[in-house]
Amino acid sequence: MKTLYLKADEKDAARVSAKILKDGGLVAIPTETVYGLAANALDPEAVKSIFAAKGRPQDNPLIVHISSLEEAERLVDKMDPRAYALAERFWPGPLTIIMKKSDIVPDIVTAGLDTVAIRMPSHPFAAEIIRLSGVPFAAPSANSSGKPSPTNAAHVAQDMDGKIDAIVDGGESEVGVESTVITLAAEIPTLLRPGGVTPEGLEEVLGEISISHAVYEKLNEGERVQSPGMKYKHYAPSAQVTIIKGSFENYEKFLKAQKDDVCAVCFDGEGKHFGRFIEYGVEGDGSTQAHRLFDALREVDETGCARAFVRCPETTGVGLAVYNRLLRSAAFRVVDVDIDIPVIGLTGQTGAGKSTFAEMLKEKGYYIIDTDILARKAVESRAVIDQLCKCFGGDILRNGVLDRRELARRAFSSPEKTELLNSVTHPEIIRLTVEEIHRAEAENAKAAVVDAPVLFECALAEICDFTVCVTAPEEERISRIMARDSISRDDALLRISAQKPEKYYLEKSDIIIKNGKNDDMRLQLEKLDERID
Ligand code: TXA
Ligand code: MG
Numbered sequence: 001m002k003t004l005y006l007k008a009d010e011k012d013a014a015r016v017s018a019k020i021l022k023d024g025g026l027v028a029i030p031t032e033t034v035y036g037l038a039a040n041a042l043d044p045e046a047v048k049s050i051f052a053a054k055g056r057p058q059d060n061p062l063i064v065h066i067s068s069l070e071e072a073e074r075l076v077d078k079m080d081p082r083a084y085a086l087a088e089r090f091w092p093g094p095l096t097i098i099m100k101k102s103d104i105v106p107d108i109v110t111a112g113l114d115t116v117a118i119r120m121p122s123h124p125f126a127a128e129i130i131r132l133s134g135v136p137f138a139a140p141s142a143n144s145s146g147k148p149s150p151t152n153a154a155h156v157a158q159d160m161d162g163k164i165d166a167i168v169d170g171g172e173s174e175v176g177v178e179s180t181v182i183t184l185a186a187e188i189p190t191l192l193r194p195g196g197v198t199p200e201g202l203e204e205v206l207g208e209i210s211i212s213h214a215v216y217e218k219l220n221e222g223e224r225v226q227s228p229g230m231k232y233k234h235y236a237p238s239a240q241v242t243i244i245k246g247s248f249e250n251y252e253k254f255l256k257a258q259k260d261d262v263c264a265v266c267f268d269g270e271g272k273h274f275g276r277f278i279e280y281g282v283e284g285d286g287s288t289q290a291h292r293l294f295d296a297l298r299e300v301d302e303t304g305c306a307r308a309f310v311r312c313p314e315t316t317g318v319g320l321a322v323y324n325r326l327l328r329s330a331a332f333r334v335v336d337v338d339i340d341i342p343v344i345g346l347t348g349q350t351g352a353g354k355s356t357f358a359e360m361l362k363e364k365g366y367y368i369i370d371t372d373i374l375a376r377k378a379v380e381s382r383a384v385i386d387q388l389c390k391c392f393g394g395d396i397l398r399n400g401v402l403d404r405r406e407l408a409r410r411a412f413s414s415p416e417k418t419e420l421l422n423s424v425t426h427p428e429i430i431r432l433t434v435e436e437i438h439r440a441e442a443e444n445a446k447a448a449v450v451d452a453p454v455l456f457e458c459a460l461a462e463i464c465d466f467t468v469c470v471t472a473p474e475e476e477r478i479s480r481i482m483a484r485d486s487i488s489r490d491d492a493l494l495r496i497s498a499q500k501p502e503k504y505y506l507e508k509s510d511i512i513i514k515n516g517k518n519d520d521m522r523l524q525l526e527k528l529d530e531r532i533d
């Protein structure tokens with residue numbers, strides 16, 4: 001299909017679009033929220049083609065767009081008095097209201113539900129084609145299912161060129177995120193999706209409202225949802241997105257601890273601190289963030305970065321809508337980098353006595369984080385496994401389970417391959433470590449100790465306040481390894497030579513703990529402990 005390109009301010013654009021819609025075609029049109037993919041809502045065949053063009057699951061219902069209250073009245077069983085109050089205050093505008101439907105609404109629009117979602121857009125072009133065609137239109141956002149919603153005609157063209165009849169260019173969408181969705185079909189009016197109309201604004205009209213937990217949280221397995229759109233991974237660029245909660249200072253520190261394939265998605269004026277960055281609005285100002293958000297998420301892929309770390313918005317006002325979209329684009333990955341307890345990095349060569357020292361710290365009330373365990377846990381994450389399959393081949397899975405041996409065989413076959421493995425697993429290890437640090441905080445530990453042989457290689461040291469290295473003379477390390485693992489002297493030497501030389505550890509560490517025959521680790525521990533108190 002050849003897609004026709006029109007400009008909203010061209011003389012005939014509205015008339016041509018209205019005609020296509022009336023004839024059962026699909027037109028992407030500008031609205032004040034995001035671009036919509038419109039079809040005649042009362043024509044089931046036309047509506048069906050929306051699902052095909054978007055690749056949208058059929059159980060996800062559509063919003064019906066109207067231009068007058070009379071049209072709304074025809075679509076519902078009975079107009080709720082509260083809907084009139086909401087319409088009075090917020091229509092035309094970015095609010096969608098759900099009520100019991102009337103018989104004229106085809107099942108395909110509502111995905112078989114007995115309720116219908118209705119919105120009166122304020123964008124003049126959208127309003128005009130409803131008037132000209134004389135029919136309400138069903139319109140989801142005009143993106144491929146799962147991708148960020150389009151806020152300009154170029155975004156629409158990226159996803160829809162050749163799949164729909166026409167695309168109308170009406171400039172940048174003003175709000176930038178989809179409409180607020182509230183249902184009046186529940187006992188208490190319930191916010192299903194936050195948007196440009198804020199919870200605070202809704203409460204001014206309705207009194208107390210309830211907010212669906214799906215706004216903030218992942219749905220439980222098998223949970224029946226009030227708004228089917230909430231259950232899909234959504235708004236996601238190809239890069240992996242993580243939300244970073246906390247001060248800018250800690251955000252910067254955390255990003256510096258990452259490898260260089262990362263993109264900082266930050267607030268206006270902050271980008272200069274990073275190599276690759278995208279700014280998405282003013283800190284604390286949800287409206288400017290909403291306006292930029294989806295464009296910013298699309299830009300992430302243009303940077304070619306594998307991972308993006310997004311500064312967390314405030315969750316009040318329009319900020320809640322921004323946070324809600326980000327959560328889904330991040331598949332709910334949020335890392336809180338504001339840490340209130342001291343974090344100590346602990347490392348050392350094999351046989352030096354790192355584990356013994358960790359045990360001693362534990363007795364003193366320190367919380368020990370064993371990153372070897374986290375490294376094993378990291379390769380259990382779905383996202384990491386998918387990534388590993390991309391890098392090392394899908395056959396590292398056996399019956400859907402990761403074959404660790406096979407992965408190790410491939411990943412350790414060359415330094416480059418090892419580096420590739422690390423670039424996938426280290427970020428997840430860092431994320432899990434921060435999670436553990438918060439656990440230490442919750443348990444009121446004296447400090448968190450990140451016990452990591454690869455403290456410096458993994459850049460974990462960057463999130464530590466200071467680093468401690470346990471050392472011992474080589475001869476002593478050799479005998480300890482031989483005794484500990486019952487291996488020969490040659491094998492022990494082999495293990496030692498697989499690690500970085502002692503000098504490397506000593507140069508990078510802030511504190512050295514000596515663990516030779518004549519050294520007293522307890523004494524040194526007391527000194528360290530004083531430093532923490
Ligand atoms: O701003 C907007 O609302 C844009 C523009 C184009 O108007 N449209 C939009 O549509 O975002 P869409 O399809 O991407 O999102 C519609 C949302 C989905 O989350 C869907 O599950 C929910 O509304 N929805 C629609 N009808 C519903 C119903 N009867 N009950 C519960 N949720 C419903
Ligand atoms: Mg959508």
